Amino acid sequence: MSVAAVASLRPIRGQCLRQARTGLLALTLTSRSATLSIRMTVPLQPIYQRYHSTVKEAEPGNEGDKQTGKKPEKQKLTFRQFWGRALAVSLRNLAFAVSPKGVRQGFRENPILISVILLALIFSAVYGTIQVRAFYKLFYNRQWSRYPEPIATTLRRAVYFTTVSPDPERALKYYKKAMAESKQIGLDPFTDEVVGIRIMVAYWLEKIGNFSQAIEVLEAVRRDCLEWVENMEKQAANGEINEQGRLKAAVPSDSTAPVYSALNDETKPHLKEQELETLWRRRERLLSKAVSISVKLGEIFADEHVLDPDNSHLHLVWSVETTLKEFRRRKEEGPKPGEQSWLTPAEVGSTMESLGRDYERKSQFHLAIPLFFQALHNCESPCHRAVIMNNLSACFAQHPIYSPTAGGNPETESLKDLFASSMPNTRQDCLEAASNWANNAYFHAKDVKGDDRTAECDEACATALCNWGDVAAMQGKADLARKKYEQCVELSNKLGFAQGAKTAQDGLKRLRAATSKS
Template identity: 55%
Template sequence: MSSWAVATLRPLRASCLRRASRGGLLSLHVGIPSGRIGIQALVVLRPAQRRHRSDKSDAPSPPGPQQSPITFSRFARRAFGVSLRNLALAVSPRGIRSAYRDSPFVTGTTIVMLVLLVGVSFVAIRAYIRTFYNAELSIYPPPIANTLRRAIYYTKIKPDPELALRLYRKAMEQCTELGLDPFSDEVLGIRIYVSSWLERLCSYTSALDVLESVLGDCRRWVDVMEQAVKDGKVDDAGRYKAAATAPAPEAKAQAGGDAPSDAPSEGVAETETLWRKRERLLAKAIGTSVKLGELYSDEHVLDPDKSHAHLLWAVETSLREFQRRKTQGLRPGEQGWLTPEQLGGSMESLGRDYERRSQFQLAIPLFFQALRLCESPCHRAVIMNNLSAAFAQHPIYSAGQQPDAAGGLLGGQPPGPAMPATRKECLEAALNWARNAHEHARDVRGDDRTTECDEACAVALCNWADVAAMLGKPQLARAKYDECIDLSRKMDFPQGVRQAQEGLARLTSTAPERI
């Protein structure tokens, strides 16, 4: 009997095994005369030996997701992202080293330009914030602040006086519409800033008109408030009594419709009393009056009578307020009065006005008071120079002719030492004050020293020389004139050079004065 063999390969029925093995079931049956042998085994087929089902559908496979067409925004985002990646690579240490190896000069120049660009941008942004978003503008309501920013832009950045003035007026109208107190520091500050801006534009008449209106409004408010106190309409707490909240019609007429109110103003503490408001407005009026006095004495205006009247009122009002506080004490809400610098400045301004009027006997006591109140080392030397000039031109009066205007203004007694009795004593006093001014200005060191010290030093040398020439000391005068010229040229002070050269010319053309 013959032998036989049958081999078959069938797919697996179980889906889990089929997926796991990717093969089939191999069966081998062998027949021999003595019997049959069967062997079955699982085999894994290579990818090339695998077959697909013959009954698989010929339908096309579903299409995959189609890519949407690129748009400009998508292109811009991709380009921006690529640019950022390239920039990050370029500014990385590796990129900088690579660029420097390829082109050292261009890379170094680019780095320097980038550093300069960053520095300029920082300075510009800082200046922008300080100019348009500083603390002074931020205290205003947004509509007023925005109008003021536009006005400042057309004041400093792109000058347009007409448009800037319209914007300042619009800001004042907005203050009225929003109910801001017209006597608050913020509203008065706008008016004072406009006057200083007009002064810089050399529009002195308009600047004076604005300051006169500020002074008039403040003085009227103070007068009406003081009258209300006399009439008993203000209580001990510094506020209007309930029965007299509304001021009398005649008071309103006297104040031009702006009767005092104890309502708190914007930016001022809610506890501001009438006395505190009076103190604030009176100080504002005094400062404005001093400024008016200086403007009226300017060479572009030259109205000495009004200048003297404003300066005299400022000093007298300051001293009267000091006297009232000394005798009556502080009222509810009142704080410190004028600082020594403010009071001394007003006295110095009045002293210079008397000096321009050749009333040196009235200027000297005011200069002494200003010197006593001055806290700036360099400005002390300036006041000493004023004293030297005043003593050098001081007239000599007999005991019965000595004017007492200055003594009456300062409380009956001049604050300085005993006045010289002879012309020689006046010149010696002038020489001593010039020497003191020079030594004082020369000895200032550190942060306290400013250009005012240098100029005061040169002026002191010139005054010293002038007085020495009057005392009949030509050699000393010539030496001080030469020293003044050298110092003035070193610090670029042409006024000092011109004054000293004129003094030398007088010294050589005329005989020295003998006393």
């Protein structure tokens, strides 16, 4: 007969943070015929009550720890070591996370979270690329690289305090510093680059509301340009300019317009074409600059913060007369050496439109209408064409038709007598023309699609509806006028065009008042 015995002893669990003092002793006797199990609770001896040894085996070089029983102190990390290790661990984890193995493991464990993280990383990369590109496009484009490095750096700071972090005083300080540096280096004051700095100063002064100083700067630039043009024309009249468009008494290299001896080699290739300009080419460039500055001065003088209509009118008339005079000279005399095309159609149309608006403000609609026609003919922007059509509609609606037998005075003649037989000759014809132009402006602005469509198109639609309502009210078509006013209010509220909604609501009030009286 054989008997097998198995005995086990395990502590009985106690409460948290308390050692077990009793244990369960289990004894199992097994034979071929029977099995006997005996269990009993017994007190544990102290040797079985401790959880770990109080004496640590001594490590090599730490024999003293075995004798004293004390744990060796851990080496303290410095701040730099801590962040270095944290960065190393983070980079290792990041490298594993973006590796194919890490991505596959992450998708298996949590596909939603990994998808969100990947989308966030892609968005951050795209956004960062766009911001870096915008930064270089704003501060390191060809416009600034044309200048010598000291001036370019100063202008970048001025642009930063102009657009990124607006600070009028610091921006103006850097603009003036750039002008002083250009003079110190010896740049020609009549180049587009140096004149452009002065114009930027005027633009910033206007933006911050300092209209008087902005006018002073622009008038000084215009005066300098016209003085150079006048002196050059005197030299041409006295025969001092040769057939190549240079001074006869000067060395050809010295008679070229700009002097860029101080520019670096990287800047010179960009200015090669301008270095070779003739005196006639420089005259053309400065005269066109004076025309554009005159148009800008006319707009500033007409601003509600300045309100100097006389000076506004003088500058606008001068710009149109100079433009037409230069076209006439080229047609009669032909192009001079180095001259290029004189003003683009868009620039000519803008000049005509500015003077037309000035005549419209003076209620001289018979003079504004042909200028708006010329502006419409030269306009290249589809959205701005709708704006000019609205101006024509307003002029026709407000034009008073006088008797055509008043003695040849332009103030008292009809449009047909002044311009062409196709022009309206009666008040009713003018209102019909105004309605047609408002209709054309609305549908023309509405049909513009794609990249050509801008906010100007939306505002032109709302303005055309309001003009259409005004003309319908003048024609006695109350229902049509009410309908167009309501459409204008709805569209203006949708676009956030507060001025359009207010004008249309005022028209509804006038319409209700007229209906109640009748």
